Amino acid sequence: MSSTEPFIHLDGLEKTFTVRRRAGLIRREKREVRAVDGISFGVERGEMVGYIGPNGAGKSTTIKMLTGILTPSGGRLRVAGIDPSRERTRLARRIGVVFGQRTTLWWDLPLKDSYRLMHRMYRIPDARYRENLDRYVNLLDLGDLLDVPVRQLSLGQRMRGDIAAALLHDPEVLYLDEPTIGLDVVSKAKVREFLKDLNGERGTTVLLTTHDLTDIEQLCSRVMVIDHGRLMYDGELAGLHGVGESERLLVVDLERELPPIEVPGARFVRAEGPRQWLAFPAADSAAPLVAAVAAAHPLVDLSVREPDIEAVIAKMYGGTREERRESLR
């Protein structure tokens, strides 16, 4: 293994699930679900990467393989030089995992007892443990919750408890699978702030999946989009705008109601009284278009609206796979 290998390295990673389902009274039909279908990427130490995609894209499956919970069906995978499924317990000491959908704490025990058990299980030095616990209790407001059994915690409280638990042993990398799911605005902000500091101060590598794009906008400079188990995009969040047939909108306020404006390089979208919306490719300049419209129509006001990142991604998720892959070339 060369020392230049990225901290997290996937090479053609695959996971196929065989699902059986009824086909008739007794006969059963086997079908293969390619949950992860040849994904390759590298993440360097200290990076904070968003991993997004529509439901069923294969995000959670990837994270489970990165953790060693699932054994890949094909491809190569290394985290800190370790093959997760073969040396799961050795890797476990160096990673932290938070599944938003499921607690990693002991359901029937008070939060405090779960932490105490982690302390021993991960062999965290006493001083370090106390220091970390104090810090996280403080930052995540866990003080009043330590004596409460996990099953009695609300979703948001539990999530904060889980995040602290995943970090007590100072993991080098943190996987977060939908850590802000079901949180209120204040809690979300708190969790984001916390993660940002963690990454900034401790240099913890973070891989984050979410359906809330604000998480990505505020935390990640790099984003990977997957769909149907394939990597569709890997780069800066801003770069997503240039992907596919992303468009900007020209909003034109005319003096009075007029028939749809027709100018070359733009497409009429809709009209509402004297206001009209025109779409044009995001990569084109707005100036010639504005000039052309102004020359032929009585203008009152006009503005350009940048493409909404959500809309861009919705579009990516929406089309057929072939279309999108073409558009990414």
Added chain:
Amino acid sequence: MAETTTTTPVAGDDPPRPDGPSRTDDSRTDGSRTGDSPAYGVLGDSLRTYRMVAAMWIRSTMAYRVSFALTLFNSFCVTFFDFVVILLMFGQVKGLGGFSFAEVAFLYGTAGTAFGIADLTMGSLQRMGRRVRDGSLDTFLMRPAPLLAQVAADKFALRRFGRVVQALLVLVWSLFLLDVDWTPVKAVLLPVTVVCGAVIFGAVMVTGASALFWLQDAAEVTNAFTYGGNTLLQYPPTIFAQELVRGVVYVVPLAFVSWLPALYVLGRPAPAGVPDWAAFASPLVALVCCGVAGLAWRAGIRSYRSTGS
């Protein structure tokens, strides 16, 4: 204890650990990860984990002392009535398949103690089917501790100790009633039998639990072998069909848990044409069973598929 991750790192496979770019606090260098040291084999790690998790559950059950005492008493009674059946039977007949009451009590005691110990330590494996089905096994797989120890110690139920105590009392009682020429060999064979028997039962439980990775309803089959096997072994082999006896010698080797060594202690011939030296084969059989259980368990983990959400 057979969940083995390669403990000796392949030379070239060790991660290069460039110090993190902005890592100023040095308390998190390799010193804090003493657990990586290969001095802790998988077995040692498993025992440590088991102790840790079990201790935590005991502490949390002990918080409700009265309720614990009641469940312990209940467990004792349930198994006691089990034995009352045999007592009542001997009120009607002089012998059972040519065995006296003392001899049947001896069989009951050895099998019951071995099973009780296995059930106390490994009984939680039964509930693993649910964890496989709902995917909550994920949580255990994230931790730096052997999975088998975590699952086996999960919700450790000290109340199962009631069964061990009851069987042990019957065993001790039978020793007073029995009319056996004790030799040093027999005296050593008895405790060895109980320990090996517990290991064999434990291995069967682990093998059964491994099957849960593929068939989440396999628990009933496993119970047939463990609980069923225990009941079978409590009676003399002479009252069962030869085929059944051969089955528990050669197929699922439960006969080695207690029957074969116990019959030797009682000075009776081995059943179903099994050679007499088989009475001493329990340790070997236990070892083989552990090997099979270990392989099955490993294969099970590798085919674990979690859930979609």
